[in-house]
Amino acid sequence: MNEFEFEQKRLDHVLDKIEEAKQNNDAQLARAEEGQVEVEKGWNDVRFKSSTYSGLFETAMSVRQQQQMLQERELAQTSAQHQAQVLTRLAHNPYFARIDVQDDGSDKVEPIYIGLASFSDQPDNFLVYDWRAPISSIYYDGGLGPVTYDTPAGAQQADVSLKRQFQIEDQKIVTLFDTDEVVGDQMLLDAVAGESSTKMKSIVTTIQREQNKIIRNTHAELLFVQGAAGSGKTSAVLQRVAYLLYRYRGNLTAGQVVMFSPNQLFNDYIDQVLPEMGEQNMIQMTFYQYASRRLPKLKLETLQARFEESQPNWQQKINRFKGSKAYFDLIKVYTDRLNHSGIRFRSIKFRGRELISKDQIADIYYSFNENYKLGQRLEVTKERLLSKVRGYVGNEMKSDWVEGTIQNLSKEEYDSLLGDQVREFKDERSEYQALAKVIVQNEMRPVLQQISRTRFLNINAQFVDFLRAVPHLTQLNASEITADDWQNNLTNTINELKQKELNLADMTPFMYLFDVIKGSHGERDIRFVFIDEIQDYTPFQLAFLKFSFPKARFTMLGDLNQAIFTKSNAMTLQSELKSLFGTEKTEFIQLTQTYRSTQQITDFAKATLINGVQIDAFERAGAKPTIEILNDDTMMTHTVLDQLRLNDQAKETTAIITKTLQEAEQVYAYLNENHPVTVIRTENQRLVPGTIIVPAYLAKGLEFDAVIMWDASAENYHGDDERQLVYTIASRAMHQLTIVAKKQLSPLLDVDSNLYERK
Numbered sequence: 029m030n031e032f033e034f035e036q037k038r039l040d041h042v043l044d045k046i047e048e049a050k051q052n053n054d055a056q057l058a059r060a061e062e063g064q065v066e067v068e069k070g071w072n073d074v075r076f077k078s079s080t081y082s083g084l085f086e087t088a089m090s091v092r093q094q095q096q097m098l099q100e101r102e103l104a105q106t107s108a109q110h111q112a113q114v115l116t117r118l119a120h121n122p123y124f125a126r127i128d129v130q131d132d133g134s135d136k137v138e139p140i141y142i143g144l145a146s147f148s149d150q151p152d153n154f155l156v157y158d159w160r161a162p163i164s165s166i167y168y169d170g171g172l173g174p175v176t177y178d179t180p181a182g183a184q185q186a187d188v189s190l191k192r193q194f195q196i197e198d199q200k201i202v203t204l205f206d207t208d209e210v211v212g213d214q215m216l217l218d219a220v221a222g223e224s225s226t227k228m229k230s231i232v233t234t235i236q237r238e239q240n241k242i243i244r245n246t247h248a249e250l251l252f253v254q255g256a257a258g259s260g261k262t263s264a265v266l267q268r269v270a271y272l273l274y275r276y277r278g279n280l281t282a283g284q285v286v287m288f289s290p291n292q293l294f295n296d297y298i299d300q301v302l303p304e305m306g307e308q309n310m311i312q313m314t315f316y317q318y319a320s321r322r323l324p325k326l327k328l329e330t331l332q333a334r335f336e337e338s339q340p341n342w343q344q345k346i347n348r349f350k351g352s353k354a355y356f357d358l359i360k361v362y363t364d365r366l367n368h369s370g371i372r373f374r375s376i377k378f379r380g381r382e383l384i385s386k387d388q389i390a391d392i393y394y395s396f397n398e399n400y401k402l403g404q405r406l407e408v409t410k411e412r413l414l415s416k417v418r419g420y421v422g423n424e425m426k427s428d429w430v431e432g433t434i435q436n437l438s439k440e441e442y443d444s445l446l447g448d449q450v451r452e453f454k455d456e457r458s459e460y461q462a463l464a465k466v467i468v469q470n471e472m473r474p475v476l477q478q479i480s481r482t483r484f485l486n487i488n489a490q491f492v493d494f495l496r497a498v499p500h501l502t503q504l505n506a507s508e509i510t511a512d513d514w515q516n517n518l519t520n521t522i523n524e525l526k527q528k529e530l531n532l533a534d535m536t537p538f539m540y541l542f543d544v545i546k547g548s549h550g551e552r553d554i555r556f557v558f559i560d561e562i563q564d565y566t567p568f569q570l571a572f573l574k575f576s577f578p579k580a581r582f583t584m585l586g587d588l589n590q591a592i593f594t595k596s597n598a599m600t601l602q603s604e605l606k607s608l609f610g611t612e613k614t615e616f617i618q619l620t621q622t623y624r625s626t627q628q629i630t631d632f633a634k635a636t637l638i639n640g641v642q643i644d645a646f647e648r649a650g651a652k653p654t655i656e657i658l659n660d661d662t663m664m665t666h667t668v669l670d671q672l673r674l675n676d677q678a679k680e681t682t683a684i685i686t687k688t689l690q691e692a693e694q695v696y697a698y699l700n701e702n703h704p705v706t707v708i709r710t711e712n713q714r715l716v717p718g719t720i721i722v723p724a725y726l727a728k729g730l731e732f733d734a735v736i737m738w739d740a741s742a743e744n745y746h747g748d749d750e751r752q753l754v755y756t757i758a759s760r761a762m763h764q765l766t767i768v769a770k771k772q773l774s775p776l777l778d779v780d781s782n783l784y785e786r787k
């Protein structure tokens with residue numbers, strides 16, 4: 029029997045065992061479901077006895093028992109259901125690799141088969157190992173020979189004598205090859221050569237060594253991954269979530285993992301990966317969504333506005349300052365002072381009348397000694413205010429409006445006011461008192477609610493006060509900001525706040541100030557936070573996220589070459605992060621190998637960068653990018669239509685990437701009659717199959733078989749700060765990159781003419 033026959037035989041055996049397990053599990057599932065029905069019937073036997081205390085007790089006990097039984101059955105059912113899913117997945121593709129391992133101290137060579145989940149036919153007889161099991165790490169980490177791998181009990185030495193990869197389809201082994209490499213290039217080539225789709229796929233069979241480090245890292249407080257476009261940062265990080273959920277099973281749920289992603293579109297793109305691996309999706313949101321949830325009453329600046337608005341130089345300097353770690357620290361300096369004076373309140377009103385003035389609230393707030401922290405101060409003030417307001421009820425009952433209300437009560441109003449209260453009154457006076465009390469209490473309820481929600485804190489005024497204080501707390505000219513510029517900016521912010529608007533630069537400081545004053549301890553439930561496209565975050569935002577998730581370990585991914593939003597300050601990010609988390613708790617991993625694009629596209633994209641971070645192309649050949657310079661929109665449209673036809677014939681999905689949304693709409697109008705296209709207008713839209721037109725700032729993180737860059741003219745892309753944008757656009761393409769430009773090509777695309785084809 030040759031190796032191929034041997035493996036097929038073994039596969040048949042494993043498939044039989046899986047089938048057997050499936051049948052057993054199905055039977056178990058049926059039993060659990062039946063049990064459920066039985067228990068539900070059991071409710072009929074629960075007697076409700078409520079006349080005596082012991083009767084009540086008895087009822088409570090039988091209800092509890094009933095509930096417990098239900099819970100147990102449910103548990104049995106969900107675990108059987110989960111198992112059914114696992115087995116179905118395994119039956120479809122039981123494993124993709126085998127390694128032969130001899131642990132140090134053992135005299136036996138053990139063949140280890142690796143798949144999407146573990147499977148054993150008897151206790152301890154593993155026919156398949158989960159790819160996340162400690163021993164499976166060997167497959168991703170090294171070639172043949174001696175290796176070390178991490179186990180819960182510590183490092184284990186072993187010797188690897190075989191590495192074999194399989195492709196299994198319809199229960200048959202299609203290909204099998206042995207390799208002495210980490211993960212065979214052939215397999216990787218097959219994996220990346222496929223076509224793009226609107227959903228991202230798992231890379232579990234071809235995880236690379238560097239990626240495996242990211243996936244299995246459990247030590248770092250901050251894992252910072254710098255990776256070139258298409259180097260698999262996002263892919264690796266999704267595998268990492270799956271790994272963590274496996275590794276900490278029972279102690280970690282998907283709800284304790286948060287991923288901040290660049291836009292909603294991207295969330296949509298990746299949301300299948302984890303479910304396909306049998307795990308639940310983590311919480312996914314954009315920073316904007318997070319901020320909107322925290323500040324529901326304010327209208328926040330959107331992604332589009334942020335990207336398309338061009339700002340004068342002085343404004344950019346201010347924004348940069350407001351995004352710095354120094355500014356973050358300044359808020360702390362400012363709030364420390366609030367322990368003595370300066371807090372802003374709103375008076376408490378009742379029926380248009382001032383019940384407690386701002387000054388009175390401030391007196392209460394500062395009546396507690398200085399050992400109180402801001403948050404505690406606020407809590408005790410709240411308590412005082414609540415009891416003070418409740419104390420007004422008696423007085424208020426005597427007022428004219430109450431009397432007027434009582435006199436005008438209809439029968440229905442009277443009834444609904446008294447509700448379940450006993451209706452027998454000693455005399456008219458006590459009836460009046462009872463009514464008056466309810467009326468006043470009802471009227472005061474919203475006031476009490478407002479107090480409970482700390483609405484008496486005037487956070488807008490406080491924020492403005494902080495902005496006013498800034499020039500006194502720091503040397504603005506060190507950040508090249510003049511007093512006049514700051515004043516101008518302040519006036520703008522005040523005007524915006526009056527309209528209930530808040531711009532991006534003020535958004536996070538606003539939230540932070542609010543949190544510090546309230547003494548917020550952050551969301552302590554969250555254990556892991558992932559931040560993708562880190563280069564688009566300011567150091568302030570990152571410090572704030574660290575503050576907001578104090579119990580979480582962070583994984584941050586980014587490509588300093590693609591800093592679209594924050595532009596020039598990206599390079600300093602790395603050192604800022606180290607100072608934030610502490611050098612010894614920070615681990616830095618760099619991915620330089622890119623997998624998305626052909627060598628030709630990667631080389632071209634790379635050439636558009638100056639001082640770029642290192643990028644190595646993956647050896648996969650394709651056509652050179654093409655550049656065509658045309659006279660006007662009509663000619664560009666013709667070229668684009670021709671290219672779309674070619675791409676369609678080659679079954680390549682195309683994205684036309686424009687600079688702005690306005691331009692995207694324009695291109696849509698040009699093409700729509702001759703070719704079906706969809707414009708992606710907002711990040712909340714879904715990705716659809718077929719040709720799409722998308723503005724560059726929404727294309728982050730996505731990939732397409734073919735990309736057409738619309739109007740890469742000198743007029744459209746000129747500023748040096750748009751270099752990273754051009755790079756991001758070009759690096760979205762997997763196989764085909766077509767560039768059209770009007771009249772004059774952008775100087776940013778002035779690269780070695782060998783790297784592209786001029787049409």
Ligand SMILES: Nc1ncnc2c1ncn2[C@@H]1O[C@H](COP(=O)(O)OP(=O)(O)OP(=O)(O)O)[C@@H](O)[C@H]1O
Nearest residue numbers: 231234235236257258259260261262263623624729
């Ligand atoms: N180990 C791997 N095996 C197979 N395919 C891979 C591997 N790593 C990455 N890829 C593929 O390369 C492409 C790019 O990966 P991904 O989107 O994760 O990169 P990225 O670093 O997040 O890119 P960007 O910064 O441009 O968003 C994807 O199609 C992914 O499936």
